[in-house]
Structure formats: structure tokens, C-alpha cells
Amino acid sequence: MRNLLVPKLYVDSIFEIDLQKLVDDGIKGLIVDIDNTLVAWDKKTAPVSVIKWFDEIREHGLEICLVSNNTEDRVVKFTEKIKIHAVHSAKKPTKAPFYKAMKTLGTDKTNTAIIGDQIFTDVLGGNRMGIYTILVVPIRSKEFWWTTIVRRFERFVLRKIKKGEN
Numbered sequence: 001m002r003n004l005l006v007p008k009l010y011v012d013s014i015f016e017i018d019l020q021k022l023v024d025d026g027i028k029g030l031i032v033d034i035d036n037t038l039v040a041w042d043k044k045t046a047p048v049s050v051i052k053w054f055d056e057i058r059e060h061g062l063e064i065c066l067v068s069n070n071t072e073d074r075v076v077k078f079t080e081k082i083k084i085h086a087v088h089s090a091k092k093p094t095k096a097p098f099y100k101a102m103k104t105l106g107t108d109k110t111n112t113a114i115i116g117d118q119i120f121t122d123v124l125g126g127n128r129m130g131i132y133t134i135l136v137v138p139i140r141s142k143e144f145w146w147t148t149i150v151r152r153f154e155r156f157v158l159r160k161i162k163k164g165e166n
């Protein structure tokens, strides 16, 4: 059970993934989570950096399919302008959405990689099928981390201001 929760690769963000290394390892298709992997869950569309990353994937000859446990509405809004295949309401870590995505990609368990931010959906789902798994640090927690620094700085500034008043 423990091994099923350990990703093959663990990176800070999608941009840290060495796409050429994946190609060299025989990977032909990527299954990618949306919320907190590509964007924060409340961002409706993909930023330029993510669109460029999709281009980079295609330039490496890799196919891509998004797989999200989120609703059809969210996933359709996210993908309608960028024209990328996606599976919504996926119920990860069940196997069905991954099989569906691999059918779209034209790949199988041996040449597909799953990229996501959650151990109990993305990593567990991929590992139990023997698929190459890549865990990324969730975008939302990074925002929280940044927010705590900002808050700390704000408190520091406020203390200084109050002292100045005395």
C-alpha cells in the first residue's frame, strides 16, 4: 500500500518536469490534472505560461489529455479556448478515467505518465495501474505559503507604524 502512494517523480511545479527525459524514458502521452496542478482551483482559464507549456509538450511529440474530478462545467470552460482533450467528473483514483484518457491519447500503461498534485487521486490512481506518476506541489498551498509571508510582513510593518505613533 505504501508504495502505491509514492510517485516516481516529485517536482515543485509542472515547469520543472524534464519533458525530454520523459520522451527518452519512452513516454508518449501525458494525463494531466487541472486543479492546483495547472492552475489554482478558482482560476477559470489557463494562463500564458500553461499554454506555452502545452506547446512545449506537443513540440516534444507528446500527446496530452486532461483528467479532472471536477465538473463538466469547470473543465469545459477551462479547455474550450485551448482545444485540449479532457475527461471531467473523473472519479480518480478509479481506473476508468485513465483508460478513457489513454484511449484518447492512443497510449497504454507502459508509455503514459500521470501528472497531478494529489497523492490519493493522481498518484494512487496511476500507481495501482502501473503508470508512471509525477506529483507536483499544489499551487494553492504555494499561494497559502506566500500569503503567510505577506501577512507576517504586514504585521511587522503594522508594529513599526504603531511604535512610530507612540
Ligand SMILES: [Mg+2]
Pocket: 033, 034, 035, 036, 037, 116, 117, 118
Ligand atoms: Mg488537483
